[in-house]
Amino acid sequence: MPHAVPLAAAAATGAVHYLWFAAGLLVVTGLTLGLTWAAGVRLGLFPLWVIVRAAVQLSVVALLLRGILAFPATVAAFLVLMLTTASWTAAGRVSQLWRGRRAAVLGVVAGASVTLVVVFALRLVDLQVRYVVAVGGIIVGNSMSAATLSGRNFLRGARARAGEVEAWLALGATPARAHEEIGHEAVRESLIPSLDQTKSTGLVTLPGAFVGALFGGASPAQAAQFQLVVLAGIALAMSVTSVVVTRLAGRTPYVSPSAG
Secondary structure, eight states: OTTHHHHHHHHHHHHHHHHHHHHHHHHHHHHHHHHHHHTTOOOTTHHHHHHHHHHHHHHHHHHHHHHHHHOGGGHHHHHHHHHHHHHHHHHHHTTTSTTHHHHHHHHHHHHHHHHHHHHHHTTSSOOOHHHHHHHHHHHHHHHHHHHHHHHHHHHHHHHHTHHHHHHHHHTTOOHHHHTHHHHHHHHHHHHHHHHHHHHTBTTTBOOHHHHHHHHTTOOHHHHHHHHHHHHHHHHHHHHHHHHHHHHHHTTOSOOOTTOO
16 A cells, blocks of 8 residues: 555644644634733633634535535525625624614625626626635625624714704604715715725735735736725625615614614
8 A cells, every 4th residue: 555654644744734723823812812801801702712613614614615616506505695694694783773684684685796796797707606706705795794884883873863863854854864964974984994995905905805816826917906806896885785774774764862
């Protein structure tokens, strides 16, 4: 069995690598725990929990992707799974809004769907399984964030300006008109952090899509092109999601300043 020794050596090397990697992650997480504890930020073991959970989830996703990339027909099911998870998460975070769960679901689905259709219809990225999964994951994740941010910003603004809303309603304005400016402000506040990060791309940060494309063997020009598509897609997805969420939330007749 001439191949037995090399295979055993490779397995041992792989095991050592993963053990070292896990130990390194624990050290970094331990430093986070120690710093937050020393600074009086009472997070408990939450940072450790989120890292462990992320590790488990990414391991499962990695296994799933091996099958998905081998069978393109399963991509649609995987995208539906991502959309469902993102919608469910965002819905829970804005549940205090009037019909907030429905607004979050519709916002996430609309933002992600419109953006993916536009990106691939314009052939900004080749319609290949790996690109659909990569771009889809990024766009869906940012749509989820936009739904949460815009929903919470809207709720905060509606409570702070409850008197103004009541005045509009007393004058006979529709709920949508009474909350219109609050919705505009909520959308702006939701988009500014992402747009600021986009503005500083290449000068302050090297985004994950760019670095990932480089590691995947793409040239710097190809990596930059892919990153620009991702950044433009994120801006569109977050805009659509934020507008949908705030427009639907704006139909509420009244938001109590003491609610929640």
